[in-house]
Amino acid sequence: MVMAAEHHGSNAPVNSSAGRIARIDVMRDMAAAEKTWRVFEGTGFLSTPYQRFELLDTWQQTIGKHEGVLPFVVVAYDTTGQPLLLLPLVTSRENGANVARFMGGKHPTFNMGLWQREFAETATAADFDALIAGIRTQADRVDVLAFTQQPKQWRGILNPLISLGAQPSTNACPMMTMIPGCKPEERVSTSTRRRLRNKERKLQALPGYRYLVATTDEDINRLLDSFFIIKPQRMALSKLPDVFSDPATKAFVRDACLAKLPNGQRAIEIHALECNDELISIFSCVADGERFSTMFNTYTISDNARYSPGLILLRYMIDHFGDLGYSSLDFGVGSDDYKMTFCKDDEPLLDAFIPLTARGKFAALGMSSLTHAKRLVKHNPALMHMAQLLRNAISR
Numbered sequence: 001m002v003m004a005a006e007h008h009g010s011n012a013p014v015n016s017s018a019g020r021i022a023r024i025d026v027m028r029d030m031a032a033a034e035k036t037w038r039v040f041e042g043t044g045f046l047s048t049p050y051q052r053f054e055l056l057d058t059w060q061q062t063i064g065k066h067e068g069v070l071p072f073v074v075v076a077y078d079t080t081g082q083p084l085l086l087l088p089l090v091t092s093r094e095n096g097a098n099v100a101r102f103m104g105g106k107h108p109t110f111n112m113g114l115w116q117r118e119f120a121e122t123a124t125a126a127d128f129d130a131l132i133a134g135i136r137t138q139a140d141r142v143d144v145l146a147f148t149q150q151p152k153q154w155r156g157i158l159n160p161l162i163s164l165g166a167q168p169s170t171n172a173c174p175m176m177t178m179i180p181g182c183k184p185e186e187r188v189s190t191s192t193r194r195r196l197r198n199k200e201r202k203l204q205a206l207p208g209y210r211y212l213v214a215t216t217d218e219d220i221n222r223l224l225d226s227f228f229i230i231k232p233q234r235m236a237l238s239k240l241p242d243v244f245s246d247p248a249t250k251a252f253v254r255d256a257c258l259a260k261l262p263n264g265q266r267a268i269e270i271h272a273l274e275c276n277d278e279l280i281s282i283f284s285c286v287a288d289g290e291r292f293s294t295m296f297n298t299y300t301i302s303d304n305a306r307y308s309p310g311l312i313l314l315r316y317m318i319d320h321f322g323d324l325g326y327s328s329l330d331f332g333v334g335s336d337d338y339k340m341t342f343c344k345d346d347e348p349l350l351d352a353f354i355p356l357t358a359r360g361k362f363a364a365l366g367m368s369s370l371t372h373a374k375r376l377v378k379h380n381p382a383l384m385h386m387a388q389l390l391r392n393a394i395s396r
Helices: 003-007 032-037 053-067 117-122 125-136 160-164 190-204 217-237 249-256 302-306 308-325 358-378 379-394
Strands: 009-013 025-026 072-078 081-096 096-102 114-116 144-151 173-177 210-213 267-273 277-289 290-299 328-330 345-347 347-355
Touching: 003 114, 025 081, 025 125, 032 072, 053 081, 053 249, 072 125, 072 173, 081 249, 096 358, 125 160, 144 160, 144 267, 144 358, 160 249, 160 347, 190 302, 210 290, 217 249, 217 267, 217 277, 267 308, 277 308, 290 308, 302 308, 308 328, 347 358
Parallel strands: 096 144, 290 328
Antiparallel strands: 009 025, 025 072, 072 081, 081 096, 081 114, 144 347, 173 328, 173 345, 210 267, 267 277, 277 290
């Protein structure tokens, strides 16, 4: 029993005389964390769909294990034993420091804790002092907390972790708001719809042309088989590395798309345009009843690419989720041209690098400086052009 406790988790009582956090529990095994995690996915709690158990457990079992990161799931409780906060973290060794980051690597657009909603709205400085103190006392000592790509707010509630200090992330996230129940023309303008309809007429002449939301394992596997063939060719044409080339990433994508949530919804949904002869365009997304966020995507390398199939598919997705009463959407970080067709606002994303030890102070300073430099390059056209030239030269 002692060995199991040491492996799966450890409890750390904290001095919470001025706050609600009375105990910190750190679990180092996903199976051990699942029961508590499920509590945070119920009513009265706040989280993004990127922090669902199915999605991050799949990531840890594939990419996480491949990269050698270890689960470090932090749960805070009040004096009655009620859970207040869950931080889905992993730890790894980076440049001589033990770093704790949010699970999911580069795949989630938003990194955030799972919160008891009322606590998220009322958490105090004393609560965060207790949280940091509880993490600092763990035996597998963490030097720095690297909390990157955090949304400033979620569902109208300010992200509580922002109070720990934050700086702008390298990129913001283009987003679009919708009024539930509005007319389709209020989501996507009449002129844009007309332009896309004219292009789609060419595609509609293809045998078996259709818009598909994949619901069966057979459809999901078939679409992913085509995706893994087309994506590397599309990346090569853009002189970009194929980020889906390693087996762990492919396993994560397939397993997460096949994984079902308790309500029967897939952890990652797949939407596609296809005909009898080929996959024309594909977008994946996560969705939670209010917001849908796209993830990986690609489109055909055939002549059908000239008809903007990606934009046509996004229009279908916007109408699909709009008809379901969704109020917002985003297409992930970065200001690609296709996103600007629909998104007129930016979702601010913030980073925080919180040192817990003397070594962590140097690591946090380095991480903060690197993020600032990347943001400077991204937002300076001349520097960005030079960076692109250098990337192209290296990729030759």
